[in-house]
Amino acid sequence: MQGKILIIEDVKELADLISLYLTKDGFEVRAVENAEDGFPVIEEWKPELIILDINLPGMDGFEFLQKFRRAGDTPVLIVSARDSDEDQISGLGSGADEYITKPFSPKVLVARVRAVFRRVRDFGGARENRTFSFGPFTLDYDACTLKRGEVKIPLSVTEYGCLAYLTEHVGKPMDPEAIYAGVWKNSYGDLTTVAVYIQRLRKKIEDDPARPVYIETVHGMGYRFNAGENR
Secondary structure (H helix, E strand, O other), X not given: OOOEEEEEOOOHHHHHXXXXXXXXXXXXXXXXXXXXXXXXXHHHHOOOEEEEOXXXXXXXXXXXXXXXXXXXXXXXXXXXXXXXXXXXXXXXXXXXXXXXXXXXXXXXXXXXXXXXXXXXXXXXXXXOOOEEEEOOEEEEOOOOEEEEOOEEEOOOXXXXXXXXXXXOOOOOOEOHHHXXXXXXXXXXXXXXXXXXXXXXXXXXXXXXXXXXXXXXXXXXXXXXXXXXXXX
């Protein structure tokens, strides 16, 4: 078994189709038709990836994601017919790790799922108990955690990946293409995703996200991580 996946999708035919392709690829799959039913499954079954529709009866996907991300760090892949830039940015900004628009090829979806699981494995591997400190924060590369003092700061897999990538290149301007390739493990994709994740990280580590101290924008070059005297 490659991993456990929960599908939250109210169109049964589509949920069945996604389940069929993922099961053939070696994943264990469960499906629910609304967001409210997803929470107890997550608590009991502990899926390693959630595939989430946005237009759901009752609580919609954005509401689910915002509520789930208050404590949960399981990767979330949105599959939605809402294809505007605003919807995609909203989804990524709320905590999604990937966003795929309908209609889509099931084979492409499986490839994206594999990429998410590769990312989890890459960022979850041991790194000789190394840590990186900046300001009041400590990033533990082995545990894949960020703490402010003794308080753990919730990070999704992709948020952790972006922060780990930047801190491993501390002091060097990194362009969005390099960050996307290093974190998403793809050489193609929507590079605005990188900017969305930078903003999410700034909200979690900067005192004033509009005037960042740690993650600096280097115009024309990308982003540079500054650790200052606390490196």
